[in-house]
Structure formats: structure tokens, C-alpha cells
């Protein structure tokens with residue numbers, strides 16, 4: 001029975017896909033549309049939930065197989081694949097909220113999600129409060145009688161802050177509000193927000209689920225009724241995943257457990273190495289006992305993820321020198337794939353964020369964010385060591 005299987009058995013064998021030829025790899029239905037033979041059959045397929053496949057913007061068998069795997073891994077009743085992580089976030093949020101209702105989200109979330117709450121939703125008459133951190137008390141202070149959504153991202157970007165998921169769920173349950181959690185950084189291998197009471201999980205499948213830097217995709221997972229409503233929103237807004245994208249996401253998910261187990265281990269080793277290094281001021285990693293929410297992370301996560309950040313001593317110049325000296329790690333945006341990627345948030349955000357705002361948010365000049373890949377850990381430690389030697 002699929003629900004009793006371990007994580008990787010579910011990732012391989014979960015998700016039903018009828019295939020007349022019994023192919024082991026899932027077939028790719030790279031088609032925009034499906035034919036029918038009679039007007040009656042066409043009329044039946046025109047229903048809101050058709051008894052078959054009609055048009056890929058509505059549904060596609062390859063996409064459906066990816067959705068079933070994603071639902072299984074997140075412990076959700078159902079899931080819906082989208083063209084990007086932001087399509088998953090916006091579809092989930094637009095399904096949850098109506099004009100005149102109120103939502104709460106922290107400022108330390110993915111930049112585009114922040115803009116959705118801070119700017120786009122208010123312009124459509126949805127009220128929002130952006131709270132300064134992901135603390136349960138900050139969510140509580142922002143509650144209003146009209147609050148219908150509490151949005152969570154944990155661990156978050158770029159300081160690996162942790163939100164107490166069960167604590168936020170407790171606030172929402174008391175007042176009939178929904179919770180949505182972005183589980184991109186953690187992955188379902190390390191954390192299942194739905195098991196902690198969250199209503200809907202969203203992912204940028206561009207990151208760990210796809211896992212190979214070759215795909216832009218997203219998925220949301222939750223209760224069957226919510227996913228049914230979100231399908232309508234997605235069909236109309238049109239941010240549909242291409243079947244080949246769903247196929248790549250599904251192929252990525254098969255090795256998710258193997259990749260993330262190694263990334264958890266390597267990130268822990270790198271975090272400990274950096275924490276002991278004389279040229280490093282501070283390391284942000286939920287797996288270190290020095291992390292302010294280590295106890296919360298230990299309670300709600302099975303592994304601490306492959307994401308970490310650290311501050312090089314000596315300010316902007318020193319941070320940039322170490323950043324540019326890395327040879328195995330590649331300087332690139334995005335995260336969660338096989339290659340170790342680094343970013344320097346101070347230079348990336350300097351164009352649109354004043355220094356005081358950035359520093360108040362903890363994004364110091366020497367901060368480097370690392371998405372640990374699946375290279376051999378020894379090679380990563382050596383690379384970060386030699387880069388710090390050049391500071």
C-alpha cells in the first residue's frame with residue numbers, strides 16, 4: 001500500500017499512470033489536445049471535471065502522474081502542477097482569498113511572493129499585513145476579524161529563519177483562516193507541513209523537486225476541495241505546466257530522497273566547518289545548535305536542508321573576494337539542484353534595496369548564501385577553505 005511505503009519507494013512507485021505498453025519510465029504525452037469521435041463524447045468531455053483528457057491546459061496524463069507523486073510525498077489529498085513556483089504561489093493565494101479579506105505574510109519570504117502580498121493583492125482590494133519576521137507572536141499581532149490566510153515560508157531566504165508551523169496553524173484554526181506553507185527550501189523529504197496542520201503546501205519545483213537546474217515548474221498540494229477550486233483558477237489564468245516540464249519534474253522527484261539526504265549531510269559539514277573558521281563571523285543553518293530556532297527546527301524537520309548562509313568577516317570587499325574565489329561552487333541565482341550554487345545578496349539586492357533596509361533585515365555586506373549540491377563534501381570544504389584563504 002503506497003501510504004505505508006518509505007519516501008523513495010513512494011517517489012518511484014507512487015502516482016498511477018495507465019500505460020498499455022507497460023513502460024517502466026512514465027510516458028510523455030507531449031500533446032496540446034486529445035481527439036474524440038462523436039459529438040456526444042465531446043459534450044461529456046466538456047464538463048467541469050471531464051471523464052477523460054480534453055486539452056492540456058485543463059489536464060494531461062503526464063502532468064497528472066507528477067501531481068499524484070507530489071500529493072503522496074506531501075501527504076496531501078491532491079496536488080496541482082503549475083508552470084513555475086510563482087504560479088503555484090499565486091494560484092494558491094488567489095484560491096484562498098476574496099476581495100475585502102485579509103492575509104498575513106512575513107517580509108522575509110521569496111522576493112516575488114513578498115511583492116504579491118505587499119503590492120499586487122492590495123491593488124485588487126485584498127488587504128494584507130506584511131510582518132517583520134516569522135514569529136508566531138508577530139502573526140498574532142496582525143490578526144483581524146477578516147483574516148483568512150496566514151502565509152508561511154520556512155526555512156526562509158536568505159538567513160534560514162524558522163517559523164513554528166504548528167504555532168501558526170493554531171492561530172489560523174481558531175478563526176477559520178487557512179494556512180499556506182512554501183516548502184521549497186525544506187522539501188517533503190525533510191518536512192511535511194500538512195502533517196503539522198497546514199492546509200496547502202506550495203513548491204518551486206524549479207528547485208529541489210526538479211533538482212537538476214533544467215526546469216521551471218511548481219506544484220501546490222492540499223485538500224481535494226481546495227485543489228478542485230485552484231484548478232479552475234489555473235485553467236483561467238493559464239499558468240499551465242508543459243507536459244515535458246511535468247515529466248522532468250517527475251524524473252527529478254524519483255531521486256529527491258537520495259539527493260536531499262546527501263545535501264543535508266554536506267550542508268551540516270560545511271556549516272560546522274565555516275562556523276569554526278576564523279574568517280567567518282556567523283553561520284546561519286538550522287542544524288547548528290547556535291541557530292536561534294534550532295529547537296523548533298528539530299521538532300518540525302527530519303533534516304535541516306541543503307541551504308545555509310554565512311557572513312565573511314571584513315565587509316563588502318571581503319565578502320565579494322571570497323564569493324568570486326569559489327571554483328567548485330557556481331555563482332548563480334536559484335537553488336536546490338545537483339550543483340552547489342552561491343549568491344551574494346548584498347550585491348544582488350543593492351540595486352533596489354537601500355543599505356539600511358538590507359542591514360536591518362540581516363543581509364550584511366559579507367553574507368553569502370549557499371545551496372549545497374551533490375558534489376563530494378570534501379571537495380566543497382576544500383573549495384570554501386581556499387576561497388576564504390584569499391580574503
Ligand SMILES: Cc1ncc(COP(=O)(O)O)c(C=O)c1O
Pocket residue numbers: 084085086087089110153157182184185203204205206207216217218334
Ligand atoms: C522559496 C521560493 N518560493 C518560490 C519561488 C519561485 O519559484 P519559481 O522561480 O519557480 O517561480 C522561489 C524561487 O526562487 C523560492 O526560492
